[in-house]
Amino acid sequence: MAVIGAGLLTACDLDEFNPSTVSADIAYKDPAGFESLINYCYDGLYYFYGKIDGIGIMEMGTDLWISETKESGFTLYNSNMNTELGTLKVFWQGFYSTVNYCNTAIYYADQVEGYTEDEKNAKVAEAYFLRGWSNLQLVEQFGGVVLSTEPSSVAGVDNNPVRSTEADFYDLIISDLKFACEHLPISQGAERGRVSKKAAYGMLAKAYLQRTRLEESNASEYARLALEAAQELIDNQGQYGVALYQSDDNESGYTKLWDGLNNKDNSEFLFLEAVDHESSLNPDWSNRGRTRQYYLMDLKTVGAEWGTTEKYCAWYGRANDRGFKPTKYLLTEIFEPVEDPADTRFDDTFFTDYYNSRWSDYTISQELVDKYGKDASLVGHVIKNTVWTYDTDKSYYGVNASGNVNMVDEDEDGYLDGLSVFTPNYTIPAEEKALMPFLCVDPTDMFDASGRWVTSESSSMGTYYKEVYPSMKKFSSLYWISNNQRWQGDVPILRLGEVYLIAAEAALRYNNDQSLASTYVNAIRERSAIASRASEMDVADSQVTLDFILAERARELAGEQTRWIDLKRFGKLTDSYLAETNPDILTFDESKHIVRPIPQSFLDAIANPGEFGTNGY
Known part of the structure; x- marks a missing residue:
């Protein structure tokens, strides 16, 4: 419950x-x-x-x-x-x-x-x-x-409020969270959204660490206390019922973290917004899960020219509220811009493949080839329909979503035959893109020479390409999609992966213990690759600096x-x-x-x- x-x-x-x-x-x-x-x-x-x-x-x-x-x-x-x-x-x-x-x-x-x-x-x-x-x-x-x-109701209306200092705030925050650590139960049973000790220790670690920014004379002591609170969770995971998802030969632990089947009983979620998907007894009823539509690329105009639709793309979300898009820094520096990275977090954070969702095959026209500078040989090429109703074992609700049928490569060009739009974070040569039987927009198309997003003034195709980009995927597991606007999964507010990074950062801020910090960082990085590639994710102690951890937090927590x-x-x-x-x-x-x-x-x-x-x- x-x-x-x-x-x-x-x-x-x-x-x-x-x-x-x-x-x-x-x-x-x-x-x-x-x-x-x-x-x-x-x-x-x-x-x-x-x-x-x-x-x-x-x-x-x-x-x-x-x-x-x-x-x-x-x-x-x-x-x-x-x-x-x-x-x-x-x-x-x-x-x-x-x-x-x-x-x-x-x-x-x-x-x-x-x-x-x-x-x-x-x-x-x-x-x-x-x-x-x-x-x-x-x-x-x-x-x-x-x-x-x-x-x-007791104090009455305060018509003459006064400011408190930030230190005063933190004194109370830390006192409150210490009380919670001491008195909350280990578990709240079936009541998923109620806070327990794991949430309290995680939030206390976060508060201690955040307080270090005040640069008080005892800032390093707050870093030590942050490390201590984080280690309470990390070192006693069985006691608190938490664990990082571990990788196997097919999936990374990070992929499992966002798997819909793990959402309602997630071993990494410490503090969460619990969504009642059965009776919609939430403060705003079933009107949940809007995150994904704010980060969604344009599926109803530019994408639609290649076969996508807003109406039937339940997997991605509804594009009516789109607007937030990634920076070049996030796409090409935070995440490694290569075709097959060991780190799965880019693929688990973003959609890059958008499929024909018109319920019918879609034929590339001469007009489309001319407009987007495609090779003339693509005129008449058919992008296959991929929409179908999901089986109940794949979705709690059973939704119409793209990417379920015709997911084949019968023409053996290396891409699925229902692909309409592709937005990689790595560069593909222009001559190769011209031959691709779908719209491909990579960072060279998305950004101008200064690193800004293209506009109609900075690029001949800027009007179109500024609307095409990787869309955030974390809150879009098909299992919990009730329609193209509502996603009924629980939303993590604080999770164990962040606590590992809090511990790493605290170790540096306390006494610059790079060895300890790298232990926590590498635990997070290794579970972000499939088991056979975990060693590719390890970093040396000397690489683990505060700047590195800030970037690692982006890879782990973007969005x-x-x-x-x-x-x-x-x-x-x-x-x-x-x-x-x-x-x-x-x-x-x-x-x-x-x-x-x-x-x-x-x-x-x-x-x-x-x-x-x-x-x-």
Whole structure:
């Protein structure tokens, strides 16, 4: 059972107790009423993971992604990044709402009747965890803003808030997460989305490590504590019920990590957004899994000229909200731009093959050959239809998806006969591309000489090629696709692979132990290749530097809503770094862009907006 519902109540809870019919003082003394309050503390995460409000603020404006149209305030740091930005308001209000629910639960915990002390602590520890996690998000995005520890129903409305320091935030975050580590249970049983000790230790390690960016005099001690918390999980995996997926001769462990059959009981997921796929009792019902459509290339115009469609490509997603696309740095420097790398993480992160999904064969015309500079011999070539209904053992729902039939190479040209569009991250000679019986767009077509994405001004084909690129694949396992817009899989917020990288980074920040750091890095890298190629992934101790780990985090975590705070911790939110890795960001103002604007709705609601400020915007 997932943690579910508007307020995250199970149907059983609703039958037993309805806290809305009595006062809070009475409702929260009853264990069922108190547990309903704890459930409300989870509500906010459903609006940040898999949704644009979280993706924009957590992943964009970095070295990995760009968009000229979607969330341009975050992607380009242009004038749309201001106090009126709507998604910024959602983030601010959502996390402060979570903090308030958690404060309420913590306040009433000692009044609950019928719990033993251990039962009470185990339950309220969920609120401590979620408050710590929420405050970590708030301080990293907005800096030292309002640190709240009392519920608004008790403290009343604060019309004259004051800023707390970032150190104050981290003091409370760490205290909350330590409480969670001590009191959360090892397991929450069948309730998939509830936090347990594994989540608490992972988040504590993350918080300790992130605090090192404050450059306090004891920063190395926080690195040591981060290493200690990470090692608690890594060294006791059986105790906490966690494990890295291991490679075999056919699949890498990383491939298994994202396999749909492993999604709902994943040994690497520590903290997750649990999606109720059976009854849709989520805060926004079945309206889940939008992540993939924000990162999707154009399947309905340029792709459609070669046989793809938005309507029937359930595997890839719906292209109506597309906009986020990878930078050249991500495609060709983070990932090795070769045809057959040992590292499977590029193929497990991106779609590069897009198949004919028209439900009928598609014939290449003279007009298409002329428009895209293809060889004349391709006129009349047939791209085979690949759409069919998936068997129930391959999909929980049974969906129409491309890539199921006619997946053959009968003409023996080295490519499947239903391939419509191909977007590799490595370069293919122009004369070879001209002979390919499908649209092939590689980095030489996607980017201009400066590393920026092509435009109609910078390339004769820029109008078309700027819409064609690898699309993020991580949240698109066919098993959990209910339609081309909704994906019903669970979404990891923190997983064991990241804890290994936290441990490696902490070892360097503590005492520059490259040997220990390489042990953790190589464990992650080896499981990213099939067993016979694992040794190709090993790196020497001397190679494991902080810059190497930052790149490794991109290979491991691209698209998982961690990158903005990663760059902040590494001191890479600078104009020079972003100009080098993401030149489409024309200007990064280091005097203000390392934090986000304070939402205008908050400033308008307080009596001292001038004193509080706008974070420089």
